Amino acid sequence: MKKNVVAVAGAMLILGGSLAGYADAGQAAEPKAKVLRMNMHSNPPTVDPGIAEDSTSGTISRAIFEGLTRLGKDGKVHVAAAESYTVSADGKTYTFKIRPAKWSNGDPVTAYDFEYAWKRALSPRTASNYAYQLYYLKGAEAYNKGTGTASDVGVKAVDAKTLVVELTNPTPFFTELTAFYTYYPVNKKVVEADKEWASNPKTIVGNGPFQIETWKPKHQLVLTKNQNYWDKQNVKLDKIDFSMIDDGYVELEMFRNGDLDWAGAPLSEVPMDFELSWKSPALFHTQAIAGTYFYRFNTEQAPFHNAKIRKAFAYALDRQALVETMLANHLPATGFVPPSMAVASGGYFTDNHTEEAKKLLQEGMKEAGIAKLPPITVSYNTSMGHKAIAEEIRDQWKKKLGVDVKLENKEWKVYIEDVHQGKYQIARAGWLADFNDPINFLEMFKDKNGGNNDTGWEHPKYKELLNQSALEQDPEKRKAILAKAEQILMDEMPIMPIYYYAQSWLQSEKVDGAILDGLGMIDFKYVDIKP
Known part of the structure; x- marks a missing residue:
């Protein structure tokens, strides 16, 4: 039965690729959609950035959400949802100015979304295993452990465009932390309307470069370009199509057949015996x-x-x-x-x-x-x-x-x-x-x-x-x-x-702009598909 499921998945990928960009006779051909096809070995347990704790969930969260900062092509921290920030002389107070931007449903992204998201992740009721990543904030650890209150936590939206953050101690790497998914905002209206919001593409609302179009657990997950993203002109991909096959050899065969553009890290593994014998440095990366x-x-x-x-x-x-x-x-x-x-x-x-x-x-x-x-x-x-x-x-x-x-x-x-x-x-x-x-x-x-x-x-x-x-x-x-x-x-x-x-991974020569940073994370924002 498993072989049949895999064969069907492969056939679907082949069919999808053969139809992309096809136009009826007599009509002007539309530009071919830029689609990146990848595989992930396991279904993401969640795409809620406040409770995500594994690399698969984190990768999808990075694609559909965005923090105050983001690692750029140069591997350095750049402003993202924040358009600027200042730091106090003692290094303990950060003031972020939120840029004009929208959620994927059209709602404005505000400083209140960040305050709500950070306090939500710290709330004992949320039970986030990554809550400690926010302990650099004044009062955060006490609130998470039930000995303090949310009002004691050092994050405050002064107005819709101004977020003030107070830290317990100077933290030189704090703007690296704000690029991490536990620090991402969530849409309060969406979250509080449905406790299962993060499991249904219709209710998953993000502020990142992509949004979820289709999610069939253990089978397929499809991301499409978020047309409400503030920097959409610099997002080259129209779609990312993830299959979910846990057999590395099947994944490898799909890559060889041209049904995948990428095989291996960071969402799966190149089979070890293949990795040791691969002879094509143009496609093999480590x-x-x-x-x-x-x-x-x-x-x-x-x-x-x-x-x-x-x-x-x-x-x-x-x-x-x-x-x-x-x-x-x-x-x-x-x-x-x-x-x-x-x-x-x-x-x-x-x-x-x-x-x-x-x-x-x-x-x-x-x-x-x-x-x-x-x-x-x-x-x-x-x-x-x-x-x-x-x-x-x-x-x-x-x-x-x-x-x-x-x-x-x-x-x-x-x-x-x-x-x-x-x-x-x-x-x-x-x-x-x-x-x-x-x-x-x-x-x-x-x-x-x-x-x-x-x-x-x-x-x-x-x-x-x-x-x-x-x-x-x-x-x-x-x-x-x-x-x-x-x-x-x-x-x-x-x-x-x-x-x-x-x-280690295999990457088609038509995939351009893909960057795996020193932490092993991929950012799809910068990926392009060449003709």
């Missing part, structure tokens, strides 16, 4: 990005409540062999913070240290009063890549530690919900930077109940160091503080770093 692939340990379940047992599993892994075998262009990770923002030179532990791993396992089991390890399960979401990596790690742990490991595959939405609820022992994870600063990685594990922690781990000294870093204005001193914090993270090992990301 670049290092600020991201880390790792495994979480559930520190509230035996046996991983013991730090030595966690470290034993981490130390037993031969990351270099893993990378050389199946992960071309990636780098083995012996720390959590990726090289683009590293706070310490070299790693925090030795890769493939089998004897030390065996010793730590024996000591940890003795401390925990465990004579024999319970069954160990590694969970991952559906992907050939995740499966292959899990199989290699399972085999290494069996060979080096004598541990039997079961692999558990789950559909993405079920998987991420189970991880949030602690229904796992070891779970695969990946973190791509939201902005290029180490705090974006380290703050994830500051609080046990933080939105994306999910390990059950918390450490008072670690928290203290992160708090110190927020007050330190000297860059080198701040870096040293963060290095101490990362050392604690690696000593306690609630997570096991595996490799630093590089993204």
Whole structure:
């Protein structure tokens, strides 16, 4: 049945391509629509920017919404929904002027939309796992944790065109944050009229370059150019047509047949054996990005409540062999913070240290009063890549530690919900930077109940160091503080770093202007299709 569904999807793409731009005899031919055809391996769990937390949801949110700022073609921050801004002398107050613009339904975009959206994301009722991204605002953390009120949060629409933001501490990267989707506005009227507004194309209203025309979950998602977008003259694409096929080899075959213009990152994966053998540099692209692939340990379940047992599993892994075998262009990770923002030179532990791993396992089991390890399960979401990596790690742990490991595959939405609820022992994870600063990685594990922690781990000294870093204005001193914090993270090992990301994809030569930034994100605003 799955093959039939895939075949039909491919046929639909072929048919759509053959009809585009066709005109009846005797009529002037209309310009051929510029359509980018891509595949995404998983259906976006949401396109609500206030609760989006995965790369697929984030990519679609970036296409249909826009923040106060946006990363440009040059990789630098530029004004977007804001036409200008000023910063106070102490670096703690930002005043944004909102440019004249409309929502996709014709409503005006105002400063009130931003105030509403930010406070909505922080509201405990919204339960946004990314709410902590707004903690730089004065009073934001207290409100999110139920000890403060919305009126205490440092964001205020003075009038329809003026937004004043007060920060707890000077935050040099704040305008990078305002380009991130948790900081996007939402239309209050639309949101409050229907709690399911973000799941129906008819009620999804955005202020970005595109809008959703069709959304058939697990089958197809189509974006069209937003004719109400303030900068529509610089948007070249008329449409983006996403298929949703989770088989990388089928996706690859569709690309080879001309049914897709793009295959691979950032919304899917090029099959690893293909990636290693590809010989066409004109079509094959790869670049290092600020991201880390790792495994979480559930520190509230035996046996991983013991730090030595966690470290034993981490130390037993031969990351270099893993990378050389199946992960071309990636780098083995012996720390959590990726090289683009590293706070310490070299790693925090030795890769493939089998004897030390065996010793730590024996000591940890003795401390925990465990004579024999319970069954160990590694969970991952559906992907050939995740499966292959899990199989290699399972085999290494069996060979080096004598541990039997079961692999558990789950559909993405079920998987991420189970991880949030602690229904796992070891779970695969990946973190791509939201902005290029180490705090974006380290703050994830500051609080046990933080939105994306999910390990059950918390450490008072670690928290203290992160708090110190927020007050330190000297860059080198701040870096040293963060290095101490990362050392604690690696000593306690609630997570096991595996490799630093590089993204690979195949891109048709007719696709122009596509930019994947250093964080691994694509902005469709600048993409064009050449004849």
